Amino acid sequence: MTTPLQTLSLQIFGISTGFVTAGAITALSYSTVPIFLEHPNEVSLRHLRALFSSGSHIFPQLATASSAAFSALAYYAPPSSSLRNQYVLAAVGAIGIAPFTVFVMKPTNMTLKEIGEEGQEGIKKAGGEQRVQELLRRFGRLNALRGGILALGAAIGLKAALSP
Numbered sequence: 001m002t003t004p005l006q007t008l009s010l011q012i013f014g015i016s017t018g019f020v021t022a023g024a025i026t027a028l029s030y031s032t033v034p035i036f037l038e039h040p041n042e043v044s045l046r047h048l049r050a051l052f053s054s055g056s057h058i059f060p061q062l063a064t065a066s067s068a069a070f071s072a073l074a075y076y077a078p079p080s081s082s083l084r085n086q087y088v089l090a091a092v093g094a095i096g097i098a099p100f101t102v103f104v105m106k107p108t109n110m111t112l113k114e115i116g117e118e119g120q121e122g123i124k125k126a127g128g129e130q131r132v133q134e135l136l137r138r139f140g141r142l143n144a145l146r147g148g149i150l151a152l153g154a155a156i157g158l159k160a161a162l163s164p
Contacts, residue, residue, distance in 0.1 A: 063097050
């Protein structure tokens, strides 16, 4: 059993962390990818590799923290209640970016990373400049979708928190 203050703290933390992280992930797609597309692919791929590295050190941890807060709220919610089910869905939505990244995004991410490591030779082997641009656009779309998955989890958590 939790106190009202503990419940409120978990709600605020889970919801705000989920929405802020989703916003940051999505913002990268809408602000960074267009800039990458305006620059030479070799330069863009080098910066994308740095983006992958920095993002991998913060976004998974924040999504996990949001999911943990929703999981705790689900655990302490009355058994067999819709509130418990909503918090479970929120937790799954928050952590859902992990399997999405591994199973859906990883092939694109790894291809871009490998091309970037090989420089101009990698760009040629991949099929040229246009192919790299297509992969960058695909990364942007998938990354925005990943942010949307996390935002959906946070929205479900918000709905649960506002339930009577």
